[in-house]
Amino acid sequence: MANLANAPFWQVKSLSEMTASEWESLCDGCGKCCLHKLIDEDDPAETVHYTNVACRLLDCQTGRCSDYRQRFKSVPECVVIRPENVAELDYLPDSCAYRRLANGRSLPSWHPLRHNGSQEPMQAAGMSVAGRVVSETEAQVTTAAIVTWPLADCD
Numbered sequence: 001m002a003n004l005a006n007a008p009f010w011q012v013k014s015l016s017e018m019t020a021s022e023w024e025s026l027c028d029g030c031g032k033c034c035l036h037k038l039i040d041e042d043d044p045a046e047t048v049h050y051t052n053v054a055c056r057l058l059d060c061q062t063g064r065c066s067d068y069r070q071r072f073k074s075v076p077e078c079v080v081i082r083p084e085n086v087a088e089l090d091y092l093p094d095s096c097a098y099r100r101l102a103n104g105r106s107l108p109s110w111h112p113l114r115h116n117g118s119q120e121p122m123q124a125a126g127m128s129v130a131g132r133v134v135s136e137t138e139a140q141v142t143t144a145a146i147v148t149w150p151l152a153d154c155d
Helices: 019-025 068-074 098-102 120-124
Strands: 035-039 048-054
Touching: 035 120
Parallel strands: none
Antiparallel strands: 035 048
């Protein structure tokens, strides 16, 4: 039996038991939640299609929000992911740590928490939007912008 006293917090705590800093640290910084999505309303399943067009606050080269703390001032529709709503946010990719943990899965091998905060393994696994997207200030969200790579979920 594993020693739970030495286990990482995400293996021993439920999402609602985590501190604010533990919760925030679950975000790998991939930027996928900042991509514009199109929903096919003619499809009974209302399929979500990711685009390569990102929120205007996303730094497209780093994949990080350029004004995370104040983002609601310029993007009031930005959604706060919380333990109470993570199950409802069906547009989160399967690779999202919040979604993985809510679904009983663990963090993937490339997650920054498994690498002392380094995002290099995440970048190497192709899990980040960095360098792969354009800002909504430079492109339109159309069906031509639909991409499938954000749906990748390795290990």
